[in-house]
Amino acid sequence: MSHASSSLDALFHPRSVALVGASSDPERIGGRPLRFMLEAGFAAPIYPVNRSGALIQGLQSYQKVSDIPFPVDQAIICVPVAGVEEAVRDAIAKGVKAIQVMTAGFAEIDAAGRALQDRIVGLCRAAGVRMLGPNSLGLLNVPARFFSTFSTFLNGAQPQPGSISLATQSGAFGSAAYGLATLRGLGFSKIIATGNEADVDVAESIDYLADDPDTRIICAAVESCRDGNRLRRALLKAARAGKPVLIMKVGRTELGAAAASTHTGSLAGNDKVYDTVFRECGALRPESIEEMLDIAYLYTVSGVLPANDELGVFTGSGGIGVLMADEAGAQGMELPPLPATAREATLALLPFAVAANPLDMTAQVTSVASGTSRTLGVMLEHTRYGAVLGYLAHVGLSPERFASTQQEIAELAAQHRERLTILVMLALPQVRSALEKQGVAVFEDPTRAVRAVAGLAKIRQRWQALYQLPGSAQPAAPALALDDVHTESGAKRALAAAGLPVPPEHLCSSAAQAAAAAAQVGFPVVAKIVSPDIAHKTEVGGVMLNLQDATAVDRAFGTLMDRARTARPDARLEGVLIAPMLRGGVEVILGLHRDPTFGQMVMYGSGGTAVELFQDVALASAPLTAARAQALVDAVRSSQLLRGWRGGPQYDEAALVQALCRLSEFAMQHADRVQSVDINPLMVRTQGAMCLDAVIELRAQTQQEAQP
Amino acid sequence: MSHASSSLDALFHPRSVALVGASSDPERIGGRPLRFMLEAGFAAPIYPVNRSGALIQGLQSYQKVSDIPFPVDQAIICVPVAGVEEAVRDAIAKGVKAIQVMTAGFAEIDAAGRALQDRIVGLCRAAGVRMLGPNSLGLLNVPARFFSTFSTFLNGAQPQPGSISLATQSGAFGSAAYGLATLRGLGFSKIIATGNEADVDVAESIDYLADDPDTRIICAAVESCRDGNRLRRALLKAARAGKPVLIMKVGRTELGAAAASTHTGSLAGNDKVYDTVFRECGALRPESIEEMLDIAYLYTVSGVLPANDELGVFTGSGGIGVLMADEAGAQGMELPPLPATAREATLALLPFAVAANPLDMTAQVTSVASGTSRTLGVMLEHTRYGAVLGYLAHVGLSPERFASTQQEIAELAAQHRERLTILVMLALPQVRSALEKQGVAVFEDPTRAVRAVAGLAKIRQRWQALYQLPGSAQPAAPALALDDVHTESGAKRALAAAGLPVPPEHLCSSAAQAAAAAAQVGFPVVAKIVSPDIAHKTEVGGVMLNLQDATAVDRAFGTLMDRARTARPDARLEGVLIAPMLRGGVEVILGLHRDPTFGQMVMYGSGGTAVELFQDVALASAPLTAARAQALVDAVRSSQLLRGWRGGPQYDEAALVQALCRLSEFAMQHADRVQSVDINPLMVRTQGAMCLDAVIELRAQTQQEAQP
Structure with missing residues (x-):
């Protein structure tokens, strides 16, 4: 571990693990984590724990964690729910520093499950042991080959090391994102599924990953959040560490929220508040798993955020350029015109081109040696566009024909690593992978390429204006009294004391007082009934506007009191508020x-x-x-x-x-x-x-x- | 040809073709169409035309089309622009029925190009010959193996026959869509790139494809449209033929529209009008090529539109269900609760399930024989959801383990072909293809699956309320006169004559007349200056509201006339309009x-x-x-x-x-x-x-x- 030590190190980087409920059957839940780690070559000792005490997948097993005659850093528990508490006590007795509980059947099921969950997390806290889960799909530390999960996704595709980390509450979400990412060749550093979050949650995981030197971008998914400021701090920390956070919140629309409440039993937070907090803390909320992976892919290849919201687009044909310009506009990006020097350089190179932005090289570009790569060169050297996108149709399917252009493009991109260089084309895997190694991202769909750039640009915008969490120090001034804010009059006094502008107004208990007050604030005036029991004054006819003289105010006092008494005989009436009638704002x-x-x-x-x-x-x-x-x-x-x-x-x-x-x-x-x-x-x-x-x-x- | 004959048959189904500008080099523009057709086995005679008169790619060539001693149905012209007119004249002299002009350099370039284009289309029209292009990337009739294009996209992947047809103005757009579609295994019937549309346009192509028995869904892209009603009629015809049209209009946003005007020189139509017309005529406008292909894929597999806007979702884990519910809500779809009988049947099968919608089978579903397929069975039999989506993670990557479930799902889907059955999972190509053959669509990304269903649902909604184009018959009533509509007063008279409600009001030429008119319409009144030269009355102070009596009206007349004379000394003043002051609406x-x-x-x-x-x-x-x-x-x-x-x-x-x-x-x-x-x-x-x-x-x- 090359970073500062954290109490989560024993979860992510155990020096030895006990697998409680280990199975000889590599297809069973208790068998899979063992198999995955053995196949992958996890280097630290693994101690299977099983009542039989027999050999498990070739390893000596033990009946209890406390029977293991060696130090144990972490216990992974996947016994049936009835045995979990005993396993936790035993692991704590052995002196583990971290426990994963994969077993389900706790707070997500019923009150008894919640009580059991509270008990085991209480045991862990008392012992200073960190706990993942319960109901967690597990945790992967890919560089360490620590594959502690029973997800069968790993049957199909072993994780490749990379710079993306993933922190998710829902194991299914994590599996889906992992599966799609692996299919497209993306590699991971850490993956954690926090499940019921009795102890470790997504926020703390993000906090940890912000320090992780192997993580450059963090993907995350939350269903609920129990400590808003912990999440804020984690997101801000990641932003300050220069690591983009792509965070999905499920339960977005009303339909989704209804589904969330059957599913988790936890109150779905107000969606617009999540949007706001994510934005303020520099994170981006993608609309789908695919969009999240597109953005993560682009960032892992390019390594930078676009320096501005300007796109340069060049194509071999106009139609696709317009399509990309359309999407750029929809995403709030700009396609500024080509500067004059770039126009001249383009026309010197390609006299037949439409030297605009999008730049249409036209089909004739093939008649000019290195026409495409030199066009990219012009765009990179003569403009300040944060990202340059070239649509090259399907040249990537013909590696021989594309070879020299590919090499030239890669060299240009290497000279301009502060810019995003993106090709939209169909390409063979080896073409794509060679370009990616040199910092050139390759997309197949033009719209998705533009959306991915826009996603990173939004992160840059947000990093430029991060929210500042207030310190824990109390405000210097003593808190003002809030004794009497139950009426409009009282509320306004409190707000006025806080420095908000409130009109000169008077609470009057007689018609004569009201008429005098009106003369003082100046005609015309407004008169309103004041009562802590009448929140909606207009519903009882409790507001009279535009009173022009003392007679009108005098009459209004009586009228308002009468109306209030009639409509709400039990209401406590404090009187009538006289305020100037303001217009024109x-x-x-x-x-x-x-x-x-x-x-x-x-x-x-x-x-x-x-x-x-x-x-x-x-x-x-x-x-x-x-x-x-x-x-x-x-x-x-x-x-x-x-x-x-x-x-x-x-x-x-x-x-x-x-x-x-x-x-x-x-x-x-x-x-x-x-x-x-x-x-x-x-x-x-x-x-x-x-x-x-x-x-x-x-x-x-x-x-x-x-x-x- | 099994459908009614059309003048476009000679374009799509030629019985013989001459390729003017044919090249021996199979990589050159004049060589590629020949090579593609020879490789694919196009059955009709192909006559290369080339000045050399030599053997071209193994075929006897001729110096001119008119030298060919056999009947020629269609001429494909790809000679340089200077030779096009001569080639067109010669082909017409030979008696061809259709001409494709692939050559560029016409109206898209300059006025001289436009003049040349007008000339050649004039020659064709006079001879009753249909023309595709100029500046067209060509045309494919896939079942007939007629691959008349120079697009190098066909180097990489020969088109597979299928039920999607594509009509596009931009060749680049067509190539991009073709490339992405072919990569994902979608097959085509016809593809046409209309280029400059001197004669055949996208609208007429859609009209033709609506009759084509091999076409079940039409993808289209327009940059501009010269005959709105032709497009309307074509879209309506396709809708009435039960063929969904997915149509993209490039130049959507302001950025895009600016790019379009540099690109095509044609005025980009008002985007909101296109949206409206597409919707009224039953077509859908996808947001990206990928979305277009997702929807086309779903329709070609399922063969039906969803009967309603209701989705049923079942998953092995809650998180992804919520994600799909979120997207459904965002797309205006519904997830109605499970009916009681479905809930009972679900719990009888899976006592541990969350029997809601989304239905969470939980991870325990694997412990129940045929748990997943029987859950689908419950959803299909006990509900009316137009589409049922199951999230099955990655089971499709393990064909042996998935085999029996796959078979059961396919049988259920076959029994319910009126419903859309969709699996969201990672799957090997053979698993996917076997399911697709039985009508089960497979998506990898849950969000995209929901969006595709929503797209088809919108088409169904639109088909239920199609716009009716008015017949060409003139209205029975004689057109009303529109002599004097240049003032508010005149405009209102014309609208009143058309049956629109206009207040009782009087145009008055004196203060006395105005006062009398006010008494007649009833106080309070409004007075407004009337002049054909003053369009914005308030700018000259030409409106006075809430006049309470005859004196006020009398004064107002003079005031209004004075103000108008001062502000616009040259304006012709017709008088003052007196109308009742209406409130409360x-x-x-x-x-x-x-x-x-x-x-x-x-x-x-x-x-x-x-x-x-x-x-x-x-x-x-x-x-x-x-x-x-x-x-x-x-x-x-x-x-x-x-x-x-x-x-x-x-x-x-x-x-x-x-x-x-x-x-x-x-x-x-x-x-x-x-x-x-x-x-x-x-x-x-x-x-x-x-x-x-x-x-x-x-x-x-x-x-x-x-x-x-």
Whole structure:
């Protein structure tokens, strides 16, 4: 092991293993891991454990782990569920540092299974032993030939060493990804299936792999996540280590989420929150296993992320160039025009070419010596495109004819290792593999090639703006009191104390007070009923707009109180809020929500119906920096309404950004008490912004604590 | 030929061919078609034409087509561009019925090329000869072994016969699709590359293939389309013949469209119009070549479209089931719960299973004899799911172990040929091919399997609601006059005459008239300036709202006339329009647009900013039926605002649908004169709807004709 030591080393790099439940039958669950490791030549001692004590696949077996007369680093347990607890106790007694429990039948089945799982993980924790599983398909350390799995996928194809590592909760997902990857010749460093995650989870595995010198890119899949900040830290660590993380979250759509709840019994997290957290922490969420492998393949071959979002495309025929340009546009990539020097160089070389981007060499390119490779040379030398893609049809099927071009392309790519050089063509395996060794990736489908580049480009974008997890230190200022936030009036006071802009307004307990308050804030005014028992004021007719004079306000007070008493006879009425009637801004929504996994999330959306009709909202983890708050505003389409829409004015976006930052600070100061905040609307004006209404919901338990 | 005769038969099924420009070198453009046909065993006579008159690849050659002493059905021309016209004249003189021009250098290059192209197509038309190309990569009739192409793709892989046909404008696109298809073992019936489409285009090719008994599914690609109705008719014909059409349109995004204009010089059509026309005519637009081939593969294996949008999924492990459910949701498919009888049957068979949909057989399924195939049996017999997908990991890599299950699955699939039975697994080629022969499709990637089913399901949906092209008969009613539609007032009169609801309003030429008109329509009123020279009234302050009494109207008349005179001293002012001020409805936009390719298109969108911010609009080809107008309304998200949104009222959707139908009738009656109509807004009220503003733009030439 060349990297810093970790308590997971004994799982990934055991110096000796005991296989509890080992079987002589190489096709049985207890027989397979032994067979795989013996066939592959795992170098450390393997001690089969079996009641018979006989020879197992040629190795001396023992009746218990504690009978083994040598040191044992790790115990792999695949006995039936009834025997697991005893096996765990015995392994701990022997002094193992890590245990894998492959056996199923624990928390994923029923309450008794959960209790048993809690017991065995408790035993491990007490003894300082790390545990993988239960219900884990196992773990592979490919360079070490440590193939601790009963997956029959290894029957078909022994894993090849490579720089991709895979951390997955679901063994089936891991098997599927492994199978597809191996079929296309991708190699692995480590593969871990965390199963029920009683101890080791996908987040900790990613954290470990971020340190693993044999891992350059991490593929991962989660179904649920119990510690959002652990996952955040692991993703950020991988990003800072320069290792892309491609992470799938299953249970994406409503259909998928329903399936997840029958399957795992664990609450599927809010999908949009996962999207947000992955993006903020520099990870990419592929849409399919195949897309994940395409991106991993491209990165393992090229070794770099594209330096920008610009693609250069050259083809032997226009149609496919347009197809690739189409997909680039759909993926948010750019095809900037060829610079003048590149155009001149192209036409000097290929006078018949369409010297644009895509660059169409036309079929006549075959009449020019080294026409194709020299075109690539022009693209690499005269442009700054982060990635250059050439569509070469099927030349890779004729190795002799392609040989010199292939060599020239490989040399060019080697001189420009900071760029991505990609060929889209049909090719024989030896052609493909020779190109890959020189850093040239080969794709068969043009659309998939473009999508893979776009995936890596998104990772680069995200690495440039990583989220910063707040330190564990408490905020310097004492937490503000949140005693009385159950009404609009109280909520606004709390937000005003946190620095959010709130209009001058008065809670009035009589008509006369109301009329006086109105005169003070200035006509016209708004009058609203205030009661901790009436959350939706408009439903009881509890809001009156545009009151022009004292008489109207006087009348409104009585009307509002009467309406409230009639509609909700039991409601506690605190009075009527008098506020100035503001016009002429753009209404937006600011929100906070305490996600059970990831904590305080800030929400920003347009006002009106767009939030609901078009999901025109964006999320960000608190705390926000000003730059991240601005990015949140930019992510919402309706923000165009703030920016001289249809000849209208520029509204005060700086005030909006500041309000978002203040709200996020409020979230951090009250992280444990606040369940949600809705500021709906915040009116953004040409100068400043104003919270016109606000609701704060406290968390259930702390709410009880706060009550006398 | 077993189908009705067509003038394209001589292209696809020649009884003899002359190859003009034939070369002895089998690697040259003029040598390849000859070699391909000789190698493949094309049965009809081939006459090489070459100035030498020598033996060419073993065949007697002739100096001119007209020297050939036998009948010649088709001439294939691949001489340099300078010799093409002479070759065409000679072939016509010989009496050929069809000519392929493979040579490039015509309209795609410059004006001289276009002139030459026009000349040769003129010669062909005059002689009743059909022409493919110029700049065509050629044509393949695979069952007949007629391989008339110089594409080197055929060097690598000879085409296998199959039921897919391919019609493409771009030869490169055709080659790429052909190459990828052949690599995965798909077979073809016909392949045609139409190149510059001087005569035969993709639309006519689709029309021909719709009749071809050897074609069951048509793949197509267009870059531009010169006759929209020909394409519509061809797509509709294929749909009515029960042949799915998978059609790609390159130049999709703005990036792509820019590339198309450098490439072809032809105007890229409006992408959203293509989307609409494809959908209306029952075709599907895949996102990539790979997706096109996935869908074609699934259809050639299964032979049917899924009868509904319901998927049943069974797996050996939950994670992949959730992944597939996710993708199904994203694709608009459903995973309805297992019916009770299916649940009981599943649990009787596999007591440990999660008897839901996805159905998780769990790893224990291997302990039950025929567990997997019997689970499929339960799904097929106890449910109505149009497609059943089983994820079987990698069993297909172990043919012996999988043999009995494979046989049982094939038998079940054969008993349920009306359903789609799909396995997602890794499999050896012989396993895959045996299953495919029995109607079971095999995919490696779970996401792609779901997308392919969803693609076929969309085609079924579209076939159920095909667009009906209007007959060529003129409308019974005489076309209404469109003399004076250059103002709001005139446009509304024309629309009112077509049956659209227009408020009672009066064009007034004096303040007194205006005040009287206001009294007649009822206060409050709106007053608007009327001038054929002022299209955007609000820009000159030409609209005054909410006028409450005669005095206000009187003043407004003068104000509006003054403002207009000041802002546009040269404008012809017709007066002021007085209309009732309507409130309390939902504002939507109705539009017409005469697309240069596809003719009159109806547009529907929400009012307000959603059209621009969210592209919340939908298009339909005129004429509309009531059902298609309703579908247009349903396709716009903001239509939810009409349907009791947030406890609000139900607005009169029937009146909206009727207005759309009237507008579409107006479009058909004035198809040649109207360039566009904007009704913005139409106010949809709780009873009825009303056009509050309208602009009609006539086509430039007819506008000139209409002027004295």
